[in-house]
Amino acid sequence: MTKVAAVKADSYDQHIVEQAITELLAHLGGMSQFIQPGDRVLVKPNMLEAVEKGLCVTTDPEVVRAVIRAVRQVGAIPVVGDSPGTTSTVKAAEKCGILAVCQEEKVELAAFDETTEVAYPDGITVKKFTVTRHLAEVDKVISLAKMKTHTFMGATGATKNLFGCIVGMQKAQFHLRMQARQEFAAMLIDLANCVKPVLSIIDGVIGMEGNGPRNGKPIKAGVILGGANCYAVDVVMAEMMGFKPEQLPVTALALKRSLTPAFPAIELVGSGGQLRWKFVEPRSLQSLEDRIPKWLAAFGRSQLTARPEITASCVGCGRCVKHCPPQAMDIVSGQAAIDYTKCIRCYCCQELCPYDAVQLHDGLLLQMAKQITRLR
DSSP states (O other), X not given: OOEEEEEEOOSOOHHHHHHHHHHHHHHTTOGGGTXXXXXXXXXXXXXXXXXXXXXXXXXXXXXXXXXXXXXXHTTOEEEEEEOOSSSOHHHHHHHHTHHHHHHHTTOEEXXXXXXXXXXXXXXXXXXXXXXXXXXXXXXXXXXXXXXXXXXXXXXXXXXXXXXXXXXXXXXXXXXXXXXSHHHHHHXXXXXXXXXXXXXXEEEEEEEEESSTTTSSEEEEEEEEEEESOHHHHHHHHHHHHTOOGGGSHHHHHHHXXXXXXXGXXXXXXXXXXXXXXXOOOOGGGGOSGGGSOHHHHHHTHHHHSEEEEEOTTOOOOOHHHHHOTTOOEEEETTEEEEOTTTOOOOOHHHHHOTTOOEEEEEOHHHHHHHHHHHHO
């Protein structure tokens, strides 16, 4: 039976977090079930960008510290690394506190700035990935994610966290190639099956709700999740956040492909197993795009999805323009402007805006569909 552990942790106090990770691993048979002495282990946190840890955008440094120590206790060699969305690994790690932990624990911080090609012939959507070269230099990978909502994928957890193995602006190419959420989810599943994390842990001590993964609001969930099956861990995370796993593109597809059991068939253990919350969902979660024929979605994309719009909070910093995958944005009269004929609704602009100046507004058909649903 597939097992997922959920343990309570009510703060990021170093002792509390280390105790929680110890309890979590004990429920799973110990770290020695996943790694062996001498293994080089990539600990892959979520370092979306260079922001203060108090904003709860990134995996908390104390969770990273506790996992580093657990890896070392079995005689393995931890390496920490990620590819942030808009800045260097070192800058992001410095700002969120992970660099300090790496220095204190004398662990290498791997800058994901060089790539290697990895063939994945079993891929259903993608047969070859260009990933950080560090994946070829380690024996095992631990996904160390953050419990957050996500404007494009509904929620981001253990599986989506592995997208950080794709380096820098190469991420934009996948947004261009896989514009529908189902297609993007299929790519993420191929990537996870290619990377094969041996252990997936989610930091939910303080998560994020609303328009995550950057501009949502912190929510105290008081839990750390973990298990060997990244998809099962994400299914449990969805249930705890108050979402149906079938509602989220990655978990829905993982269930369809039998990569994880449904929630009732997962063996959920640990002191936090009964915790449940009602996270505020991102505005884009109720998109109709994945529930209608592909040709109709393409025809009516502007009305069937949430539309990103620039607000008066925009200062014209140009970050969204620089990182827009289809290059659908420009600075006009000191503010960002969107060319909706090119916009692919990837919501990278909303995700990366440091001023929360991109808001999502439902298209006309989506508004009508929601109204009909409410009237039933």
